[in-house]
Amino acid sequence: MLSSQIISIVTFIYLFSTVLYIGYLFFRNNTLGKVAFLTILLGFIGNTAGIGLRWLESYQMGVGHAPMSNLYESLVLFSWAIVLIYLVVELKYRARVVGAFVSPFAFLTLAFLSLSPQVSDQIEPLIPALQSNWLTSHVITCFLGYAAFAVSCGVSIMYLVKLKKDGQGITEFFPSLNILDDLNYKAIAVGFVLLSIGIITGAAWADVAWGRYWGWDPKETWSLITWFVYAAFIHARFTYGWRGKRAAILSIVGFIAVLFTYLGVNLVLSGLHSYAN
């Protein structure tokens, strides 16, 4: 399939942009930064084309549906959403260095997809449970939310590195601690709203499919755990004025919960529950 070939190429483009961003970080060469940005932009265009083409291909195969039905498609969407959120940050805050900490997330997501034997790139028709109008809105909001949290995690790592190095060396080049802290909060605020919409659309879908909006299944429960972590972050910030280092650490903890909600529940808990199958 042409779409999966495109995605393989995009994987290498993201690897390339990661290398360029790291080069930019060390050599502080603006031209290198520009090239890195154009590379990730090219990757994003390819990523978008890959998703669109796969959508088209599914219709040509007669099983037409949005490419959001299995792990392969969700990983491609996840990398797309991460880069989209980064591009918004870049356009709004001109914080190009952030790319060095976000680009690897996009690359690793696609690399995981091509290396893991559990991930098949076949276009499959939808099973009855997935045949719903809620599919697209639920998946897109969840993944944009996850991506915003990935960006906040990347920014938090930058914060901690800059703090440790006392703003010396390569970190001299990073945005100021205040800006990083602010970006961390803003990405989490956006992610929190998207995660909330994702949970609500998921509940609405579950209600139509199974006659219950909440059933404490592992996926639902982990999304709620993630919601609790970020709700704690927001309360601590508004009321206690938690900022800086503590906020950065909490943001990284939150992203671990996100990863577990997204991948852990499918890959690890299914193992723990294998006796049930």
Added chain:
Amino acid sequence: MNSDSISKLIKFFSSLRLTVSLFIILAILSIAGTVIQQNASVNEYLRVYSLTTYRVLNALDLFDMYHSWWFITLLVLLSINLIACFLKGFPRAWRAFSLQKRTLDEELLKDLQFKENLKISGDPKVAREKLSMLIGKNFRKPVVTQVNNSCHLSSEKGRGSRLGSSIIHLSILIILGGSLIGSRLGFEGWVRIVEGETIDRINLNSGVQRELGFELRCDDFEVSFYDSGKPKEFRSDITVIESGREVLHKSLRVNHPLTYKGIGFYQSDYGNTGGQDLVFGVREGMNGEEKIVEATFGEMVIVPDSQVRIHPIRYDFNFQGKGPAVQIVVFAPDSPHRMVWAPVDCQDSEGLNFCLKDFKIVQFTGLRVARDPGRWGVWAGCVLLMLGLMMALFMSHQRVWVRIEEKEDESMVTVAGSVNRNKEAFADKFNQLLEEIRS
């Protein structure tokens, strides 16, 4: 209880410490519920845990922890916390939301973080026009108030931001209230309807039966498959009958439930009932003579003119993606019994071959049944939650005042402002305004 201890109690229940503690405790306990399988059968648990472990976990309610007394207690604590926070926060938020201060007096000025004194020379009227225009450009068109000799311009934006957190707290209480109504007044259950048959009662998950007050007939059940063998559609054609009259026909599919009189019916499983007329063709080796055997599930029959006995146990309407097949246990003399599948499309090979020649399968459809009168509360709460989140996270209450003391050919101007959050962005905007005034 004296008023001091009451206020201490209110302080405890509305404290952020309690909120964050509850978030962390609920999150950690919820993890346990995803690692330990919930509501499985005793046999399944004993396969994984030793008897002692099973007893301990069971005594702690960990096999149905989300409905245990201690988990419910935490949710009740969270609700009390939400109510206390709402009662404490709302009056203050409402004051900040509704109180519109039009004039910039010394008392107000003292509390403001952003302020600057300026002198503008020239015609005071022109200066006033210019200030009004600049505020309108950067914020909203200002309200002009004349007090004695001074003129006050005031403008504000994003008032809703003040109410955001109260709306969020209220919305979560509404969601919890809706789920409480659902759990008290609603029910969950299941029912199986054999094709062509009619039911008037369902099985509740609690184990008792419940009359519907109307009848459901299953006219047909169909399952279809993709070439890959994965299911494509489960469809039950259902007729609702009330007082002997057919009132509704509906093709019920996954994601397309039937709702009648507030009770929802959801496609969940299907199967076949026993007692079917099965006909097998049994052939010894490649060229043996085919013997016809009639059989039913759960009964042993002898293959004519032989000592072989067969016992059909299971039906699969799409065995290995090749259509219907029946699993049978074969008892032959001088060899241990074995299980084989008898498909419709069978290939002859060495030994005994079993072929499914004919069968009459009666299918049933399995429906989940649920009534939840609280769900509208839950959805209303969700809409309110989205609104509250937008107001609390993406809006800030920005206010600016300008006080002008007009002289002959100059104006003494005091510019001041305040914001409830996102100070950095407001500071930029405020400085921008000052710069434009100066130029």
